[in-house]
Amino acid sequence: MLPAFFSAIGSDRFLSIDELRAAVGDHTHLSDAWSLYRDSFDGFCETRLDPQGHHLVHPARATGTLESLRGEHVIVFGIGPSAFASLGALVRMRERVRVFTSPRGAEVLAANGITPDLVLVEHRTAIDAHHAARHLRDVVVDPMRMAPLVAAEWRTPRALLAGVAIDRLFVPDPLPTWGPWPATAVAMAAQTGAARIGLLGIDLGTVQQPDPAFTPLTQLLGLLARLVPCETIDCGGDGARKPGWTVGSLDSMVSDKALAPLTIQRRPAPSVDERINAARETRDRLSPIVDRAHQILEMGLRARAGQRVGRLDDAANEILSWGGDVDVRIDLQEGLGLSFLSRFWRTGIDLELGAALWRPIVLSTHELTGQADRLDRLTKRAAA
Amino acid sequence: MRVLHVLESLTAGGMETTFLNVLRAARAIDTSIEHHVLAFASGRLESPFRDVAGRLTIAANDATFDACVRDGYSAIHILFDRTAYRLIPRIVARSSTPVVYAKGYDMAGTYRLNEGLDWQADESLLAAVDGATFTTAALAEGYSLPAGRTTVLRKAADIQPFLALPLPDAHTGMRIVCVANLHPLKRLGDLIGAFAQAITQVPDADLRLVGGGNDRERERLAQVAADLGVASRVSFAGAVRDVAAEVAQARVVTLPSSTEGVSTALIEGMAAGRPIVATRVGHLHTIVDEGVEGFFVEVGDVRTMADRIVRLLRDAPLAAEMGQAGRRRAARHDVADVARDVVSALRSAVH
Numbered sequence: 001m002l003p004a005f006f007s008a009i010g011s012d013r014f015l016s017i018d019e020l021r022a023a024v025g026d027h028t029h030l031s032d033a034w035s036l037y038r039d040s041f042d043g044f045c046e047t048r049l050d051p052q053g054h055h056l057v058h059p060a061r062a063t064g065t066l067e068s069l070r071g072e073h074v075i076v077f078g079i080g081p082s083a084f085a086s087l088g089a090l091v092r093m094r095e096r097v098r099v100f101t102s103p104r105g106a107e108v109l110a111a112n113g114i115t116p117d118l119v120l121v122e123h124r125t126a127i128d129a130h131h132a133a134r135h136l137r138d139v140v141v142d143p144m145r146m147a148p149l150v151a152a153e154w155r156t157p158r159a160l161l162a163g164v165a166i167d168r169l170f171v172p173d174p175l176p177t178w179g180p181w182p183a184t185a186v187a188m189a190a191q192t193g194a195a196r197i198g199l200l201g202i203d204l205g206t207v208q209q210p211d212p213a214f215t216p217l218t219q220l221l222g223l224l225a226r227l228v229p230c231e232t233i234d235c236g237g238d239g240a241r242k243p244g245w246t247v248g249s250l251d252s253m254v255s256d257k258a259l260a261p262l263t264i265q266r267r268p269a270p271s272v273d274e275r276i277n278a279a280r281e282t283r284d285r286l287s288p289i290v291d292r293a294h295q296i297l298e299m300g301l302r303a304r305a306g307q308r309v310g311r312l313d314d315a316a317n318e319i320l321s322w323g324g325d326v327d328v329r330i331d332l333q334e335g336l337g338l339s340f341l342s343r344f345w346r347t348g349i350d351l352e353l354g355a356a357l358w359r360p361i362v363l364s365t366h367e368l369t370g371q372a373d374r375l376d377r378l379t380k381r382a383a384a
Numbered sequence: 385m386r387v388l389h390v391l392e393s394l395t396a397g398g399m400e401t402t403f404l405n406v407l408r409a410a411r412a413i414d415t416s417i418e419h420h421v422l423a424f425a426s427g428r429l430e431s432p433f434r435d436v437a438g439r440l441t442i443a444a445n446d447a448t449f450d451a452c453v454r455d456g457y458s459a460i461h462i463l464f465d466r467t468a469y470r471l472i473p474r475i476v477a478r479s480s481t482p483v484v485y486a487k488g489y490d491m492a493g494t495y496r497l498n499e500g501l502d503w504q505a506d507e508s509l510l511a512a513v514d515g516a517t518f519t520t521a522a523l524a525e526g527y528s529l530p531a532g533r534t535t536v537l538r539k540a541a542d543i544q545p546f547l548a549l550p551l552p553d554a555h556t557g558m559r560i561v562c563v564a565n566l567h568p569l570k571r572l573g574d575l576i577g578a579f580a581q582a583i584t585q586v587p588d589a590d591l592r593l594v595g596g597g598n599d600r601e602r603e604r605l606a607q608v609a610a611d612l613g614v615a616s617r618v619s620f621a622g623a624v625r626d627v628a629a630e631v632a633q634a635r636v637v638t639l640p641s642s643t644e645g646v647s648t649a650l651i652e653g654m655a656a657g658r659p660i661v662a663t664r665v666g667h668l669h670t671i672v673d674e675g676v677e678g679f680f681v682e683v684g685d686v687r688t689m690a691d692r693i694v695r696l697l698r699d700a701p702l703a704a705e706m707g708q709a710g711r712r713r714a715a716r717h718d719v720a721d722v723a724r725d726v727v728s729a730l731r732s733a734v735h
Contacts (some may be wrong), residue, residue, distance in 0.1 A: 042446070051503070051504055051505060052503075108600075125466075125469070126503055126505075127465065127466070127491050127492055127495070127501075127503060130491075130495055130499075130501055131491055131495075134495065134499070134569075134643070135568065135569075137642065138568035138569055138571060138642055139568055212444040212445060213424065213425060215444075215445065301511075301530075304530070305530070339469070339473075339505055340473050340505070340508065343473050343477075344473065344477055347473075347474070347477050347478075348477065349477045349478075350477065350478050350479075353478075353479075353480050354480070355480075356476070356479075356480035359476035359483075359512045359513070359514075360473070360476045360477050360512070362508075362511050362512045363472070363473060363476060363508055363509065363511070363512035364508075366507070366508040366511045366512065367504055367505060367508040370504040370507060370508060371504055374502075374504060
């Protein structure tokens with residue numbers, strides 16, 4: 001339904017297309033997808049970074065995937081202007097189409113008496129996630145409380161899920177994501193065999209003036225349109241054009257198939273204890289690197305203070321070399337949630353920067369050592 | 385010396401507006417610095433920024449930013465956590481241009497102080513730049529920062545137009561003004577609720593909400609006012625350029641938010657000599673002392689908010705006393721003083 005390389009790229013586990021090919025094999029669109037990842041996503045989607053350690057206390061007891069949607073029509077509902085123009089029509093056709101949305105989308109739908117089939121909770125950064133949880137405190141109705149099914153990635157703050165009944169909550173696994181939730185929702189629908197996927201309120205600017213901030217998402221939706229074997233229809237007529245998406249009316253999304261409640265193929269989620277133990281094991285494995293990072297940070301801080309230090313270029317080379325070992329790379333990215341060193345593995349560091357090399361060195365090792373300390377604190381607290 | 389100031393957008397938010405005022409003052413203070421501005425999205429402040437900046441670039445993406453950096457600036461001044469998170473690694477990996485990170489009441493800063501959010505990446509960014517400025521001393525507390533690279537500022541506000549306003553007198557209407565974007569975080573529904581209670585005791589009072597923002601929130605608030613039977617006494621000014629003209633009509637300035645840093649709107653209200661009724665959140669306690677420049681209430685405590693508003697509307701001498709105290713205190717936040725410190729921080733990072 002969706003080629004394996006899509007999720008593999010979004011996982012950020014590969015630094016080169018050759019590494020990726022070795023892991024998942026070749027595919028007609030693999031090269032294009034990798035170029036998109038490298039050029040528009042800087043080769044780093046950050047989908048597996050959980051710097052706040054939310055996964056340790058995530059309340060879900062189930063992981064899973066959606067049951068087959070074979071032959072069904074799915075609308076991915078966002079809160080762009082086109083959504084508001086079509087709410088009346090959506091109310092009328094609600095029984096004949098699936099609706100996937102975000103928490104913000106669910107809020108708008110709830111205000112108009114519509115309950116989506118699925119609320120997908122996914123955030124780009126820790127700050128975005130915190131902001132979303134904070135937002136729920138000031139809204140009149142918690143849209144998550146009413147949703148029949150909530151798919152919340154491991155990195156979701158517990159506070160955001162406080163109103164969700166445990167039997168309605170699951171962690172999508174595998175999560176076919178590159179970060180932006182509308183693309184993930186499309187990928188989830190395609191993965192389970194939807195015959196037709198429509199976008200509503202995913203405007204990303206206008207026909208005349210596409211919003212450049214959304215160019216990566218527009219291109220990603222274009223890639224998905226090429227990868228998935230279903231019809232892809234953009235029902236937000238005035239929104240920016242997405243390559244591979246046919247502009248169509250919302251009516252075209254009406255299905256004659258009767259829709260049963262959406263269900264998932266449920267698997268037990270690892271318990272909190274299991275998650276804590278896994279985190280501790282990762283931390284133990286990383287101990288030699290964390291110790292070395294402390295020494296390098298010390299050196300960088302002395303250089304920052306203008307003191308004479310050893311060779312900064314050697315230190316920069318050393319931290320870059322940690323990315324060469326796939327296991328270490330994954331432990332640092334996913335276990336400690338490092339964003340800066342992970343980015344330097346992709347962009348490199350100009351070793352000719354001389355004294356200014358203290359900055360990338362301090363930036364990456366400060367985060368590494370700080371996150372290691374945090375993980376120690378979090379595992380103790382979560383265990384308590 | 386050429387400095388590139390980088391913002392996320394040119395929308396009329398608190399930090400953007402404050403920075404515009406700082407930039408305007410900085411230009412007047414030190415004419416030897418050439419100020420260029422780059423933002424990743426336009427907004428209502430594009431035109432005034434164009435007037436102030438030697439060059440304004442609206443960047444389509446990070447590649448535009450990279451091209452700008454290659455222009456050879458003396459320093460790059462980054463505002464906003466998101467911008468810093470995305471761009472500082474790009475800069476330090478490839479260039480030696482000094483970077484100054486302006487830590488203000490952005491999301492990371494505000495959530496850190498209000499809710500204890502500890503985002504390691506932000507702390508690491510501050511450790512890895514050549515200079516850092518903090519909008520207030522209270523904001524800087526808790527960050528581990530080396531001496532010599534950190535400049536603690538004061539919240540800046542363009543207070544002169546507000547200082548020039550006459551104090552309320554017998555001809556001033558019983559108007560309550562709130563200057564805030566229409567956003568759920570501002571909890572303007574609480575204020576409308578408080579106003580609905582206050583009007584039973586001060587029948588000629590009216591409430592003016594000044595600020596742009598979200599149409600849906602505006603509709604919701606209008607509905608709240610209608611449900612409480614006060615729709616005819618609640619008006620929405622929208623986003624206005626001349627905020628001082630709105631505050632001039634007020635007897636009391638209010639802010640019912642659930643989260644704040646240090647509010648420019650309150651400093652402006654204080655400069656105008658208006659007493660304050662605000663929620664006890666964020667660092668508002670650093671600009672208002674309870675019972676001196678105004679009153680604090682807890683978030684969502686509509687009854688107490690109504691009580692304090694009524695008290696200030698009815699007790700003109702008390703309101704005047706608080707207004708005078710506010711005016712004196714607001715003078716500490718003059719944008720020209722803050723701009724001087726920003727220029728100094730930029731120069732220090734370069735040398």
